[in-house]
Amino acid sequence: MRCGPTGKTPWAGTSLTNPERISVMSLQNSINTNVGAMVALKNLSAIGRDLSSVQNRVSTGLRISSAKDDASAFSVAQGIRGQLKGYEAVKSSLAGSKGIISVASTAATSVSSLMGDIRSKLSQLADESLSGDQREIYTGDLRAQVDQLRSFLEGAEYNGRNILAGDQGTNGDDYSNYGAAQSVSTIKDINGGSLTIRSNDLMLGSSGTSGTTGFVAFARIVYSTDNTNGGATGQVGNDTVATNGADTTGNSFTARSVVNARMAQAALADVQADGTRQTDVFFDSDTDTTGGDSVFNSSFALFEREVSQALGNLGADNRSIEFQVEFTEAIEDATKEGLGQLVDADLARESARLQSLQTKQQLAIQSLAIANQQPTTMLALFG
Numbered sequence: 001m002r003c004g005p006t007g008k009t010p011w012a013g014t015s016l017t018n019p020e021r022i023s024v025m026s027l028q029n030s031i032n033t034n035v036g037a038m039v040a041l042k043n044l045s046a047i048g049r050d051l052s053s054v055q056n057r058v059s060t061g062l063r064i065s066s067a068k069d070d071a072s073a074f075s076v077a078q079g080i081r082g083q084l085k086g087y088e089a090v091k092s093s094l095a096g097s098k099g100i101i102s103v104a105s106t107a108a109t110s111v112s113s114l115m116g117d118i119r120s121k122l123s124q125l126a127d128e129s130l131s132g133d134q135r136e137i138y139t140g141d142l143r144a145q146v147d148q149l150r151s152f153l154e155g156a157e158y159n160g161r162n163i164l165a166g167d168q169g170t171n172g173d174d175y176s177n178y179g180a181a182q183s184v185s186t187i188k189d190i191n192g193g194s195l196t197i198r199s200n201d202l203m204l205g206s207s208g209t210s211g212t213t214g215f216v217a218f219a220r221i222v223y224s225t226d227n228t229n230g231g232a233t234g235q236v237g238n239d240t241v242a243t244n245g246a247d248t249t250g251n252s253f254t255a256r257s258v259v260n261a262r263m264a265q266a267a268l269a270d271v272q273a274d275g276t277r278q279t280d281v282f283f284d285s286d287t288d289t290t291g292g293d294s295v296f297n298s299s300f301a302l303f304e305r306e307v308s309q310a311l312g313n314l315g316a317d318n319r320s321i322e323f324q325v326e327f328t329e330a331i332e333d334a335t336k337e338g339l340g341q342l343v344d345a346d347l348a349r350e351s352a353r354l355q356s357l358q359t360k361q362q363l364a365i366q367s368l369a370i371a372n373q374q375p376t377t378m379l380a381l382f383g
Contacts, residue, residue: 014187036371043368044364051357053221057345058354064343073342080339086190087332091325097186098321100158105274105314106154111149111202112307115300118145122221122300124263132258139259143222153215164310165215178203178216188324196323197317201312205303218303220295221267224254246260266296277302 057063067074121142125135153165166179181201188195205214266282282294 013229028167031373034371034375036374037368040364040368040371044368046362047357047360047364051354051361054350054354054357057350058347061345062343062349063345077343080335080342083190083335084332084339087328087335088326090187090190091332093138093187094195094321094325094328096319097161097184097195098335100163100184101197101314102319103322104156104163105311105318107152108202108307108310108314110152112304112311114145114149114152115304115307116277118142118149119300119304120270121145122259122264122268126261126268135258135260139222139256142257142259146219146222149215156249156255159359162200163197164201166201180204186321189328195320197321198313200313201305202303202310213302214306215303217295218299220247221259221263221299222256224256263296266294267299268299269298271298271301271305275305320378 056065064070064073064077121138124130125138125142130138153170154162156162156164161182161184162183163184166181168178181199181203183199184197185194186197187193201214203215205217228248228249262282266278268283269278277298281297
């Protein structure tokens with residue numbers, strides 16, 4: 001074995017044994033096993049994996065985009081995403097309920113506005129000096145206004161729901177047999193809690209009985225449930241009894257030929273202190289000294305009062321829906337922020353790391369190229 005200039009072997013002072021020293025030297029001079037290339041390739045592969053991970057974070061904006069990034073955090077994130085979908089469903093349900101209230105409020109406001117015109121027409125009809133022709137004309141005008149009220153109430157429908165009027169069933173143009181308007185229950189949170197939009201049945205009124213309160217009772221100023229001459233003219237007949245319901249004999253409401261002064265005066269009478277209709281306002285004839293219990297008594301004031309109450313209820317329910325929408329949006333925003341803290345990538349940091357890894361990748365490629373050239377130096381030994 002040759003010694004160096006000092007008379008010692010090249011590995012003198014090292015811990016390598018002779019076989020190991022021989023192996024290292026032979027691998028360095030081997031064309032079958034390129035240790036340098038293997039090391040460079042290993043580093044290049046590691047850099048490639050890191051670069052792929054960083055590029056995925058940059059392109060998705062997520063630090064954790066799949067279970068392989070962090071299984072537990074990804075599982076939590078998926079649960080939070082499920083909650084966010086629930087919030088979207090809640091907001092959609094609340095928006096539908098807000099639509100129901102908005103349509104009902106518009107209809108009730110239109111009814112309230114038209115009631116001013118109806119009051120004016122009743123005041124004209126309360127004038128006992130009107131001629132027969134004038135009374136017929138005014139009665140026709142009043143009937144058209146009452147029909148318009150009905151149109152407003154029946155048209156207050158949103159997505160098949162009407163909280164101002166129930167279904168009339170198969171009675172066509174009759175003013176009878178309306179069903180009660182139904183309240184609407186809507187989802188208010190992701191746990192299944194509900195919020196109720198109250199029905200404000202202006203068709204049947206507070207009693208819920210056809211013909212005694214609400215629009216159907218008010219309409220009896222111009223429509224009679226009795227198809228006899230007495231009922232149609234409004235002078236006498238069973239239609240003057242306040243407790244009488246809608247027509248039970250199958251007859252349609254009959255349009256009155258005229259609304260006389262006594263009916264109009266009774267209709268304009270204010271309600272009593274307890275909010276109920278007056279009981280002794282309507283007089284069957286000029287010779288009567290005591291009024292009777294009649295559906296005409298306070299009919300305008302009673303219906304107007306119900307309309308005002310409905311508008312108040314609709315306003316309160318609308319505010320409840322708006323508060324719930326605002327609360328849901330606030331909770332949704334906070335949840336999104338928490339999800340972002342959990343899975344979002346810091347793009348500023350990832351950008352810096354991306355440039356660093358790209359530089360390392362270039363250097364690793366050059367290192368691999370140099371290592372791949374090492375075996376070619378062996379050719380010089382055979383030149």
